[in-house]
Amino acid sequence: AFKPLIFSGVQPTGNLHLGNYLGAIRKFVALQETMDCIYCVVDLHSLTAQLVHEDLKDQTRQITAAFLAAGIDPDKHIVFNQSRVMQHAELAWIFNCVARIGWMNRMTQFKDKAGKDRENASLGLLAYPSLMAADILVYRATHVPVGDDQKQHLELTRDIAQKFNNDFSHRIAELGVGVEIQMGDETVNGFFPLTEPVIGGPAARIMSLRDGSKKMSKSDPSDLSRINLTDDADTISKKIKKAKTDPEALPSEIAGLASRPEAENLVGIYAGLADTSKEAVLKEYGGQQFSVFKPALADLAVEKMAPIAGEMRRLMADPGHIDGVLRNGGERAGVLAEANMKTVRDIIGL
Ligand code: ADP
Ligand code: NA
Structure with a gap:
């Protein structure tokens, strides 16, 4: 079997928000206790959203500071930025030749981000999932810890791994570099694992505070729609107070949240921050009005997030230290990536 290994990435585009924190970064921190982890600031990916960045290096440092402030240990695990390890781009090119255009065209994130004028979207935006794979x-x-929105990209990653393993099965056997993969009642030999997402929990998909049908996102023009990791206590409280809700009290059972997306979202945020379940939150707050629940949620959010914001500010005051962490992580990641790429080149015959 493949050696268990965690990888995940976050783009250096704008402020990190509560959705990134609960959906991704908190899971990164929890997983490092039991697994080997590689956490990456995916700067090459961010070029698909914005090619010309005034402050790309600084945004990369911000995300790194958030990783460290949240509790990721860069000595035990690997923290680096993607562009330091060019093997990512090299393998992405090979995967561009493995994957099919039709697979990319079906990605909902591509359709959302490209909008109506798809012919005019960058080729990079279309190929984004190939670089992610x-x-x-x-x-x-x-294993890859991610928010619910990345499920489809992880399925595509498995499709690419499977097609590569299949297309090159003879070479993989000849070179003896395959690992047994169980697929149903069949066992195949592959070079790449069929990577599993680590999704779930009450905060896998945090929605906008202003509209329960949209996910909380960096790109939402309304600042009231999201809580940024760097918001101060007053701002956090104000945004939660202004969050859209309905006039009903909270139910005491989960079923009572059906068709109340804004209420369900706030309960999910509370559960994520308190590291508990929505059921447990409703046990405590069922029957209460939002005039009671919102201040409790605001206090909890401030308690959990303000220390991270403070630590991020402290770390950002020493950019040289952050760059050192990225350099060291990049060197360690590069060794691992090159060992695998050597084999990939052998498999392909490059
Ligand atoms: P964004 O989607 O905000 O542009 P990224 O693409 O860099 O940010 O995503 C970083 C991580 O945060 C990914 O694992 C993604 O699934 C997760 N994530 C983003 N938005 C949310 C959300 N609203 N709820 C839960 N997780 C989210
Ligand atoms: Na995303």
Whole structure:
């Protein structure tokens, strides 16, 4: 079997928000206790959203500071930025030749981001999932903690791994570099694992505070729609107070949240921050009005997030230290990536 290994990435585009924190970064921190982890600031991916960045290096440092402030240990695990390890881009090119255009065209994130004028979207935006597959598979990572919105990209990563394993099965056998993969009642030999997402919990998909049908996102023009990781206590309280809700009290059972997306979202945020379940939150707050629940949620959010914001500010005051962490992580990641790429080149015959 493949050695268990965690990989995940976050783009250096704008402020991190509560959705990124609960859906991704908190899971990164929890997983490092039991697994080997590689956490990456995916700066090459961010070029698909914005090619010309005034402050790309600084945004990369911000995300790194958030990782460290949240509790990721860069000595025990690997923290680096993607562009330091060019094997990501090399493998992405090979995967561009493995994957099919039709697979990319079906990605909902591409359709959302490209909008109506699809012919005019960058080729990079279309190929984004191919680079993501390379990020993961260049380390032969077995598990990827992500928010619910990344499920489809992870399925595509498995499709690419499977097609590569299948297309090159003879070479993989000849070179003796395959690992047994159980697929139903069949066992195949593959070079790349079929990577599993680590999704779930009450906060896998945090919605906008202003509209329960949209996910909380960096790109939402309304600042009231999201809580940024760097918001101060007053701002956090104000945004929660202004969050859209309905006039009903909270139910005491989960079923009572059906067709109340804004209420369900706030309960999910509370559960995520308190590291508990929505059921447990409703046990405590069922029957209460939002005039009671919102201040409790605001206090909890401030308690959990303000220390991270403070630590991020402290770390950002020493950019040289952050760059050192990224340099060291990049060197360690590069060794692992190159060992796998050597084999990939052998398999392909490059
Ligand atoms: P964004 O989607 O905000 O542009 P990224 O693409 O860099 O940010 O995503 C970083 C991580 O945060 C990914 O694992 C993604 O699934 C997760 N994530 C983003 N938005 C949310 C959300 N609203 N709820 C839960 N997780 C989210
Ligand atoms: Na995303």
